[in-house]
Amino acid sequence: MAQDLNYLKETPSQTAGPYVHIGLAPGAAGFDIYREELGWDIAGPNARGERIRVEGRVIDGTGSPIKDVLLEAWQANSEGIYAHPEHQGEVEDGFRGWGRVITDFDTGEWGFDTVKPGATPGRNGTTQAPHITLWIVARGINLGLNTRLYFDDETEANAADPVINLIEWERRRATLLAKRGERDGQIVYRFDIKIQGEDETVFFDI
Amino acid sequence: MTKPAEFYQRDRRWHPPALDERYKTSVARSPQYAPISLENSLSEITGPVFGHNDIDAIDNDLLSNYAQPGQSPIGERIIVHGRVLDENARPVPNTLVEIWQANAGGRYRHKKDTYLAPIDPNFGGCGRTLTDENGYYYFRTVKPGAYPWRNWVNDWRPAHIHISVFGSGFAQRLITQLYFEGDPLIAKCPIVNTIPDPKAVDQLIAALDMNATIPLDTIAYKFDIVLRGRRSTLFENRLEGN
Numbered sequence: 001m002a003q004d005l006n007y008l009k010e011t012p013s014q015t016a017g018p019y020v021h022i023g024l025a026p027g028a029a030g031f032d033i034y035r036e037e038l039g040w041d042i043a044g045p046n047a048r049g050e051r052i053r054v055e056g057r058v059i060d061g062t063g064s065p066i067k068d069v070l071l072e073a074w075q076a077n078s079e080g081i082y083a084h085p086e087h088q089g090e091v092e093d094g095f096r097g098w099g100r101v102i103t104d105f106d107t108g109e110w111g112f113d114t115v116k117p118g119a120t121p122g123r124n125g126t127t128q129a130p131h132i133t134l135w136i137v138a139r140g141i142n143l144g145l146n147t148r149l150y151f152d153d154e155t156e157a158n159a160a161d162p163v164i165n166l167i168e169w170e171r172r173r174a175t176l177l178a179k180r181g182e183r184d185g186q187i188v189y190r191f192d193i194k195i196q197g198e199d200e201t202v203f204f205d206i
Numbered sequence: 207m208t209k210p211a212e213f214y215q216r217d218r219r220w221h222p223p224a225l226d227e228r229y230k231t232s233v234a235r236s237p238q239y240a241p242i243s244l245e246n247s248l249s250e251i252t253g254p255v256f257g258h259n260d261i262d263a264i265d266n267d268l269l270s271n272y273a274q275p276g277q278s279p280i281g282e283r284i285i286v287h288g289r290v291l292d293e294n295a296r297p298v299p300n301t302l303v304e305i306w307q308a309n310a311g312g313r314y315r316h317k318k319d320t321y322l323a324p325i326d327p328n329f330g331g332c333g334r335t336l337t338d339e340n341g342y343y344y345f346r347t348v349k350p351g352a353y354p355w356r357n358w359v360n361d362w363r364p365a366h367i368h369i370s371v372f373g374s375g376f377a378q379r380l381i382t383q384l385y386f387e388g389d390p391l392i393a394k395c396p397i398v399n400t401i402p403d404p405k406a407v408d409q410l411i412a413a414l415d416m417n418a419t420i421p422l423d424t425i426a427y428k429f430d431i432v433l434r435g436r437r438s439t440l441f442e443n444r445l446e447g448n
Contacts, residue, residue: 033272084255148249194238206246
């Protein structure tokens with residue numbers, strides 16, 4: 001027997017269950033308790049850049065929308081700076097870069113308003129195409145699923161993105177592209193996430 | 207730019223797999239392809255920062271944060287406390303810990319919960335707090351009751367509190383469940399049993415902590431949370447951005 005390395009083990013994950021809203025979005029569970037719920041405003045009022053809406057559904061292996069999902073988003077500002085002490089650079093006052101939304105109980109639609117992020121530094125001097133990191137939890141999901149939303153109008157940047165290029169099955173890369181459109185004068189990116197089956201979204205072990 | 211140092215690889219044999227057919231909902235909600243593994247970039251090493259302006263001091267007291275003035279929820283008064291550490295046993299300070307739970311009868315204050323046990327008018331069932339500079343956190347609440355759920359026809363969840371933790375980087379984001387020492391339902395639960403290693407299950411069981419119990423007032427359970435550790439770069443041979 002060798003010496004014990006003495007590292008602790010990460011606390012094992014468990015599903016968020018069907019009532020995740022009570023803790024993380026109590027208003028949606030049907031009651032008002034906190035002065036302010038967290039995560040409803042990613043970018044804040046002062047953020048520069050293009051205002052966009054990102055929306056979609058999360059689809060299960062039977063093709064049905066999942067109606068009890070909670071999603072969190074993490075992104076840089078329009079200049080590609082994360083609101084975190086390890087990323088040097090200023091973000092606008094009120095820009096947190098993090099958001100939390102739930103799916104509609106009837107339709108399974110989710111959406112959040114934000115600004116389009118800028119390109120961020122990758123490893124070894126590379127540049128990552130603009131993207132939003134998404135984390136998905138729900139009943140039936142034992143460990144939160146990580147994915148990335150990229151923008152379909154960033155063709156050149158996406159082609160050079162080091163993470164997209166890690167996906168050797170080129171056909172699967174398209175599952176990470178949100179489709180740009182417009183509704184009532186607002187830019188809307190559509191991003192449906194397929195948990196399982198045909199055109200299953202690429203998930204990452206980060 | 208500060209040099210990114212990665213989080214340790216997540217041990218996916220310690221965590222539950224995506225698919226466990228005994229937990230039925232996972233069957234259609236589990237990816238069939240393996241996840242693509244990424245070396246961390248800034249996108250994974252950074253994460254949201256929260257401060258005391260975001261939450262109120264009362265938010266960690268479930269005995270009073272939804273109770274009418276002078277009232278208290280019905281149930282066993284408990285303290286849940288512990289530390290948030292990383293795999294190197296270093297404290298994770300100033301991180302957001304959020305919890306939610308059923309009331310003493312196993313009923314959630316959620317419009318989708320139709321279990322016949324009654325709602326407690328003085329109990330909301332959620333709380334949140336920031337760890338202090340030593341990674342320490344505490345909540346006051348009532349011990350939740352077990353409740354039935356539609357999986358196999360006679361499945362009952364052990365008493366549990368759901369816990370959400372952030373850490374310093376988005377790669378540490380974690381949701382889990384706390385169980386209580388000695389509960390005979392733990393061994394029977396299909397959700398608990400998605401975890402392959404019994405030692406990993408033990409890590410989710412809060413211990414009765416008489417030292418933290420307030421005599422004649424509130425009984426205590428201790429529950430430490432461990433998030434992914436982070437590598438210290440011992441040999442630096444790349445100049446930029448590693």
